[in-house]
Amino acid sequence: MSKINRLFNILLQINTKNKFTVQELADEFNVSKRTILRDLEELSxxxxPLYSERGPHGGYRLINKNGLLPPITFSExxxxxxxxxxxxxxxxxSIPFEHESKSALNKFYNYLPQELKKKIDSMSERVLxxxxxxxxxxxxxxxxxxxAIxxxxxxxxYESKRGFxxxxxxxxxxxxxxxxWYMPAYCFNRQQNRLFRIDRIxxxxxxxxxxxxxxxxNLTLNTWFKKTEEKPKELIKLYVILTREGILKCDFNIWLREKIKILDDGTGLIDTYLNKNEIGYMSEFFLGLGDDVEVKHPIEIVTLIKEKASAILNKYA
Structure with a gap:
């Protein structure tokens, strides 16, 4: 076995052990204790992070009790x-393990071959x-x-529109x-699953x-999403006419852009059903499109848009 292969296999072995001795490794790899000591010194x-303990019950162990991941080979x-x-x-x-993720990315980048670093640097200027x-x-x-885990x-x-x-x-x-960032959770106050925005906590x-x-x-995020999609909703008819510009503006809304039908003259039409809980959000969204949208149904959205537009006019009157 080559030295590189032996070092790799020693790393795999010590990562699975709480404690080990030089003699144990020497017997396992059929080499001398002196060779193992040199290998451990090179790994250090x-x-x-290796730590040695003296005495009759001594030996070596990893300082990091969480262990180390073994080396992994990646293609370019x-x-x-x-x-x-x-x-x-x-x-x-904010992301979980923010400091660790930055440290891991820097460590990963620094170990890349120089040519691959240059390629990533070049791509970083062209790809976002x-x-x-x-x-x-x-x-x-x-x-x-x-x-959650x-x-x-x-x-x-929790801060909502009604206060804390x-x-x-x-x-x-x-x-x-x-x-x-969002958190679906069971609320014991309301005795049902609710969705919370984490920045409001x-x-x-x-x-x-x-x-x-x-x-x-048995309730994971995937099963929660599936149950949410399957849950019966109170639906209401949504009928909207869009200009060409309105179509482009709606493209940023993941749900709406799938519902748009492009007409022969280049304008758009939305003819679908909407969850009643979304009426408030949709009224604000369509109001922001200005004269690039005309909501025909439901009357609830039309009424809210009129009220909001009137309030804006009064503010600047």
Whole structure:
């Protein structure tokens, strides 16, 4: 076995052991203790955090109890895709393990071959993965993620349109969408699943030994999304006429752009059904399109747009 292969296999071995001795490794790899000592010294110089303990029950162990990942070989395209996947997170003001992710990306980049570094540097000037940048802070993001993973019940102080309120919830998970972080959770106050924006959470306290704690072993984010899609909704007819410019503006709305029918003259038509809970949001969205949109149905959206437009006119009268 070559020295490089032996070092690699030693690293794999010690990563799975709480403690090991030089003699154990020497017997396993059929080399002398002196050779193993030289190998361990070389691994230490490469940054592997080894600690030696003297005495009859001594030996070696990794200082980092969480262990180390073994070396992994990437193709050039795999390395590029991994680098840009991590770099795309820079547009989020907060992410879990923010410091660790930056450290890992820098470490990964520094170990790349020089030619591949040059290629990534060149691509960085030509390729960007942009997520809308938000000013809202999410200092409790990692705490909430940990609570979801550990299935803990937490008490939060939450800010909504009606002001601040305290809720006792059990997080199902966290996800990001359009630059915001969201948390679906079971709310014990409302006795149903609710969706919370994490930047609106002002306080968090873990409620140990909570008697009504739920078992979310089989309720993952994927199953939550599926149940949300399958849940019966109260629907209402949506009929909207769009100019060419209105079509382009609606393209930024993931849900609406799939519903647009392009007519022969280049204008657009939306003829679908809308969840009644979305009436308020859609009225504000269509109001922002100005005269590039004409809402025919539902009357509730038409009424809200008139009220909002009238309030704007009065403000500038």
């Amino acid at each position: 110089t490469l940054g592997i 395209n795999e390395a590029i895709s991994l680098f840009f996947a991590c770099q795309s997170l820079q547009y989020y003001d 993965f942009i997520t809308p940048t938000r000013q809202e802070k999410t200092p409790l993001l990692k705490n909430i993620m940990d609570a 550990d299935q803990e019940v937490i008490q939060i102080e 309120s305290k809720r006792i919830i059990q997080p199902i998970g966290i996800y990001s969408s359009n630059g915001y 002002r306080m968090l306290e873990v409620k140990n030994n909570f008697p009504q704690k739920k078992d979310f072993s």
